[in-house]
Amino acid sequence: MREILERCLALSQRAAQQSGAAQSATLEQLASLLGATRDAMPAAPDSSSDAALMQLDLVGYVTEWNEGAQQLFGYSAAEMRGQHVLLLYPDDDGDGALDELVAQADGGYSTTAEVQRRTKSGELIWVQLDLRLRLDDSGEAVGMEVRARKLADVLSPADKLTLHARIIEDSDQGVLITDARERIVSINSAFTRITGYQPAEALGKTPDLLRSGVHDAEFRARVRAAMHGAGAWRGEIIGRRKNGELFPQSVTISAVRDVQGRISHTFSLFSDISVHKDAEARMQRMANYDALTGLPNLCLLTQLLGQALTEARRSQEHGALVMIEISRLGTISDTLGHEVSNEVLCEIGRRLRHALREADVLARLDGHKFAVALLHIEKREHAGIVAQKLLATLAEPFVVAHHQLQVSGHAGITVYPEDGSDVSTLIRHAEVALNKATRSIEAGLLFYSEEMNQRAKEHMRIEGELRQALLNGELLLYYQPKVSLRSGRIVGAEALLRWRHPVRGLVSPGVFIPVAEETGLILDLGSWVLEEACRQIREWQDANLIMPPIAVNLSARQFDSKLPQRIAAVLERYSVQPEQINLEITESLLVRGADAVIAIMNELRAMGMGLALDDFGTGYSSLAYLKKFPISTLKIDRSFVIGLPHEENDCAIARAIVTMAQQLRQEIVAEGVETAEQMNFLRELGCDQLQGYLFSQPVPAADFASMLRDGKRLTLGARLPPA
Numbered sequence: 001m002r003e004i005l006e007r008c009l010a011l012s013q014r015a016a017q018q019s020g021a022a023q024s025a026t027l028e029q030l031a032s033l034l035g036a037t038r039d040a041m042p043a044a045p046d047s048s049s050d051a052a053l054m055q056l057d058l059v060g061y062v063t064e065w066n067e068g069a070q071q072l073f074g075y076s077a078a079e080m081r082g083q084h085v086l087l088l089y090p091d092d093d094g095d096g097a098l099d100e101l102v103a104q105a106d107g108g109y110s111t112t113a114e115v116q117r118r119t120k121s122g123e124l125i126w127v128q129l130d131l132r133l134r135l136d137d138s139g140e141a142v143g144m145e146v147r148a149r150k151l152a153d154v155l156s157p158a159d160k161l162t163l164h165a166r167i168i169e170d171s172d173q174g175v176l177i178t179d180a181r182e183r184i185v186s187i188n189s190a191f192t193r194i195t196g197y198q199p200a201e202a203l204g205k206t207p208d209l210l211r212s213g214v215h216d217a218e219f220r221a222r223v224r225a226a227m228h229g230a231g232a233w234r235g236e237i238i239g240r241r242k243n244g245e246l247f248p249q250s251v252t253i254s255a256v257r258d259v260q261g262r263i264s265h266t267f268s269l270f271s272d273i274s275v276h277k278d279a280e281a282r283m284q285r286m287a288n289y290d291a292l293t294g295l296p297n298l299c300l301l302t303q304l305l306g307q308a309l310t311e312a313r314r315s316q317e318h319g320a321l322v323m324i325e326i327s328r329l330g331t332i333s334d335t336l337g338h339e340v341s342n343e344v345l346c347e348i349g350r351r352l353r354h355a356l357r358e359a360d361v362l363a364r365l366d367g368h369k370f371a372v373a374l375l376h377i378e379k380r381e382h383a384g385i386v387a388q389k390l391l392a393t394l395a396e397p398f399v400v401a402h403h404q405l406q407v408s409g410h411a412g413i414t415v416y417p418e419d420g421s422d423v424s425t426l427i428r429h430a431e432v433a434l435n436k437a438t439r440s441i442e443a444g445l446l447f448y449s450e451e452m453n454q455r456a457k458e459h460m461r462i463e464g465e466l467r468q469a470l471l472n473g474e475l476l477l478y479y480q481p482k483v484s485l486r487s488g489r490i491v492g493a494e495a496l497l498r499w500r501h502p503v504r505g506l507v508s509p510g511v512f513i514p515v516a517e518e519t520g521l522i523l524d525l526g527s528w529v530l531e532e533a534c535r536q537i538r539e540w541q542d543a544n545l546i547m548p549p550i551a552v553n554l555s556a557r558q559f560d561s562k563l564p565q566r567i568a569a570v571l572e573r574y575s576v577q578p579e580q581i582n583l584e585i586t587e588s589l590l591v592r593g594a595d596a597v598i599a600i601m602n603e604l605r606a607m608g609m610g611l612a613l614d615d616f617g618t619g620y621s622s623l624a625y626l627k628k629f630p631i632s633t634l635k636i637d638r639s640f641v642i643g644l645p646h647e648e649n650d651c652a653i654a655r656a657i658v659t660m661a662q663q664l665r666q667e668i669v670a671e672g673v674e675t676a677e678q679m680n681f682l683r684e685l686g687c688d689q690l691q692g693y694l695f696s697q698p699v700p701a702a703d704f705a706s707m708l709r710d711g712k713r714l715t716l717g718a719r720l721p722p723a
Contacts, residue, residue, distance in 0.1 A: 051066075051068045051147055051148075051149070052066070052069040052072040052073070052127075052147065052148040052149070053066040053148075054066070054069050054085075054145075054148070055143055055144065055146070056143055056144040056146060057142075057143045057144075058142070060084050060086065061083065061084050061085075062084075063081065064077075065080040065081060072119075072150055073088060073117070073120060074120030075087075075120050085146075089117065090116050090117070090124055091118075114126050115127060115128075125150055125151075126151040127149060128149050129147070129148055130148075130149075131144060131145070131146055132144070132145045133145075169189060171190055173269045173270060174187070174188065174190045174191040174193075174194045174195070174249075174272075175267065175269060176191055176207065176267065177265055177266070178206070178227075178266045178268075179264070179265055182207065183204055183206060184202050184204065184205050184206065185203065185265070186203075194247075194249075194270070194272045195239070195241050196242030196243055197242050207268070210241075211240065212237075212238045212239055212240040212246050213240075214238040215237070215238065223237070226254070226266075227253060227266045228263065229257070229263050232254040233251075233252070233253045233254075234250075234251070234252050234253075235250075235251060236249065236251070236273070237251050237270075239270075247272055248272075248273050248274060248277045249270045249271060249273060250270065250271045251268055251270040252269045253267075287299060288303075290363075292342055292345060292346065293345060293346050294349075295362055295364045296362070296363040297363060298363065298365050298366075300363065301371055301373060302427075304373060304375070305361075305375075308373065308375040308376075309416060309417070309421065309422065309423065309426075312417060313417065313421070317376055318377050318379070318380055318415060318416070319374055319375050319376060319377060319416050320373075320374040320383035320386075320415045320416065321371060321372070321373055321413070321416070321427065321430045322372040322374065322383060322386065322390070322411055322412070323365075323369060323370075323412045323430040323431060323433070323434045324352075324369065324371070324372070324391070324409050324410070325409060325410050325411075325434055325438060326345075326368040326369075326394070326408075326409050327409060328405075328406065328407045328408065329341050329345065329368045332344060332407075336401070336403060340400050340403065340405075343400045344398050344400055344407065345364075345368075347400065348398075348407070349362070349364060349370070351393045351394070352370060352390055352393060354393075359375055360372060360373065360374055360375065361373040361375065369434075371427075371430070372386070372387075372390065374386060380415045380418070380455075381456065382518060383415055383447075384413060384445065384455075384459060385519055387411040388444075388460065390409075391408075391409050391410075391411060395408075408444075410434060410438045410440075410444055411434065411437060412430045412432065412433030412434025412435070412437050412445070412446055412447075413430065413445060413446070413448065413456075414429040414430045414433060414448040418449065429448040432448060433446045433447060433448040434446075459518075462511065462515045465501070466512055466515065466525075467521065469499055470521075470524055470528065474499055474500050474502065475532075476498050476532075477495045477497060477498065477533060477536065477701065478495075478498050478698035478699055478700060479494070479495055479496070479550070479698060479699060479700075479701060480696065480697065480698040480699070481493050481691070481696050481704065481707060482548075482551075482689045482690070483690055483695045483713075483714045484689055485679070485682065485688060485689060486688070487713075488713040488714040488715065488716045489713055489714075490548060490707060490708060490713075491689060492548040492549045492550065492551060492689070493551065493704060494551040494584065494698075495533045495550050495551065496509070496553075496698045497529055497553075498698075499512055517555065517557070522555045522557050523557055526553075526554060526555050526557075529552055529553070530552055530567065531570055533550050533552050533581070534573070534576045534581070535574055536550075537574065537580055538574040538576060540705060543705075545708060547708070548708075549579065549580055549582045550581060551581075551582040551583070552581060553585075553614065554584065554585050554589075556585075556586070556589040559589055561596070561599075561600060564600065564603045564604055564607060567581075567583075567604070567609075577608070578607045578608035579609070579610075581609055582611070582612055582632075582633070583604065583609055583610070583611055584613075584614040585614065587613065587616065597629070598629060598630070601630050601631075602630055610633060611629075611632055611633070612632065612633035612634070612669070613631045613633070613634050614635050615635065615637040615671075616634050616635055616636060616637060616657060627664060631664075631666055632666060634657065634661040634667070634668055634669070635669045635670075636654060636657050636669070636670045636671060636682075636687070637671060637672075638672025638692070640653045640654050641654070641670050641671065641672045641682075642672065644677070644681045644682065645678065645680075645681035651681070654670075654682065658682075658686050668687045668688045668689070669687075669688065669689040669690070669691055670682045670689070670691070670692075671692060672691075672693075673695075674692055675694060683716070694714070695714050
């Protein structure tokens with residue numbers, strides 16, 4: 001070898017002294033000699049036997065695995081060949097792009113960042129990967145060559161402990177650590193900043209220190225389960241600061257176990273997300289509410305109406321969409337400016353909202369349009385009543401910037417599910433009805449359905465004429481006698497409202513009473529009936545006619561806390577004694593708030609007035625509640641009297657009502673008695689009084705007075721007791 005090196009040195013010196021072709025020839029000899037020298041030199045030791053080296057195919061399966069890889073990861077070559085490289089990945093690293101295949105995407109050699117890998121023993125280690133594509137003779141990639149080198153720890157355990165403590169203390173997140181007894185043992189400065197509690201105020205306490213009381217027991221149970229080792233919990237909690245302010249927080253709760261696997265501590269990381277929530281609320285408001293009026297916009301209306309349609313399909317209920325267009329706003333804007341017209345729009349929104357129920361949805365659409373979603377209505381006709389009421393709220397002038405401004409409106413109504421089963425269809429149909437209404441000279445509102453239009457027109461006609469009837473004296477009272485089944489004598493009468501129409505004659509109460517109930521006119525009618533009954537009693541008394549008690553029907557709408565005062569005022573005005581008036585109510589009243597109703601009833605009874613429960617058995621009142629109400633009389637509805645004494649079910653119901661009333665010491669009146677057989681059956685049961693065509697239909701006041709003067713009696717046959 002020494003001789004070869006000396007020859008290489010000589011050739012090098014000769015080449016330095018030559019030039020041209022001679023120099024080229026000498027360099028060729030030198031290159032040939034160096035090649036021979038390289039071949040003759042012993043091979044250097046291969047460090048690859050110490051480095052972790054693996055080869056992968058194009059999808060990540062191990063094809064080669066050397067001794068260094070076995071020493072680093074603990075797996076033998078036999079164990080790893082044919083395995084996917086994901087075997088070395090930590091459990092929480094997912095199944096995304098493989099670091100070992102990144103070089104393929106880059107088209108060549110790449111050195112990755114530091115990564116974590118799992119050894120056969122389960123230990124997680126940090127390694128640096130050097131990656132290189134493996135190419136075949138044609139230059140096509142056939143796999144990957146990976147060299148892995150373990151990274152040495154750069155921090156001592158003490159340094160790590162100090163660093164971790166510093167990170168916790170300086171973190172923007174609040175840190176709360178509790179022991180196994182759920183006592184707070186450590187907090188950081190962010191905890192104090194967020195909650196307001198200093199360490200001396202928090203340490204030794206439980207996390208209930210921050211409890212807001214907002215969350216239910218089920219929610220708290222899930223959080224406590226995480227504290228007891230059921231797994232990490234992440235979510236949002238409403239907490240309470242030291243000053244009592246509630247705040248939203250994003251929280252992660254995990255348990256810490258000791259070497260025996262027992263829970264020694266629980267740590268909570270939390271952030272104050274008030275700012276995020278406020279921003280989210282602002283975005284939600286911008287997306288769902290009208291910026292000018294603050295009312296829901298079309299987007300929110302669509303959502304709520306969609307939910308209502310789903311509920312309506314399930315419960316088979318009715319609802320409606322009313323679209324209202326305001327007139328003359330354009331003129332106001334052109335004359336007085338946008339600010340004035342905008343203020344008018346806001347005031348319109350306030351008026352409309354005030355006229356609706358809380359459950360109804362009022363939205364402002366584009367321009368001068370509003371929409372009202374009536375999510376639940378008892379009858380389809382009610383939508384027309386509401387629309388009429390809304391339009392009526394626009395009649396009074398709006399006072400804005402010292403101007404008295406008048407607007408008007410038109411309404412289009414569509415009813416679901418009849419007119420449509422989806423939101424877009426309902427909105428389209430409401431717009432069609434609205435467009436027709438705006439072009440109509442007569443109608444201020446129109447239904448999409450022509451049938452509903454006709455019914456609405458009839459409804460509004462009755463309402464308008466009924467209001468005139470109150471003013472023009474077209475109303476009168478008829479009296480239907482109540483007769484004792486013991487003596488056959490008249491022992492009372494029920495005052496029944498009648499309407500003598502100037503064109504149509506007597507209008508059936510079944511036609512106008514429902515309209516009065518729906519429109520609120522029943523309050524005026526009820527006041528008129530009580531006033532007229534007391535006036536008539538006073539007139540009869542002045543004529544020295546001894547009158548039995550007169551029963552007056554009350555609507556549930558009249559039954560409020562001021563009712564006793566109103567009745568007392570009427571009685572005093574006509575010098576009528578309370579015992580001369582009985583009040584008849586229906587079962588629908590009893591299903592309302594029982595406590596409030598009982599208090600009013602007790603006040604009326606204390607005045608000396610009798611209370612009768614009309615149409616008993618047709619409603620839904622609970623018999624358990626019935627004994628709590630101070631009812632003096634039960635009236636058996638005529639629907640249970642018609643089949644007596646032949647219909648078995650009617651007989652059983654009548655018998656049960658009579659027996660129950662007797663147990664409750666209540667007087668029993670049977671309505672609608674038309675035959676002697678019905679009378680005899682009821683009398684045999686122990687019924688006290690009857691009311692019906694068998695004795696008399698309702699008659700005018702003069703005819704009823706004549707019956708009393710003449711002593712008209714019911715013929716009871718052989719069972720009639722002596723006079």
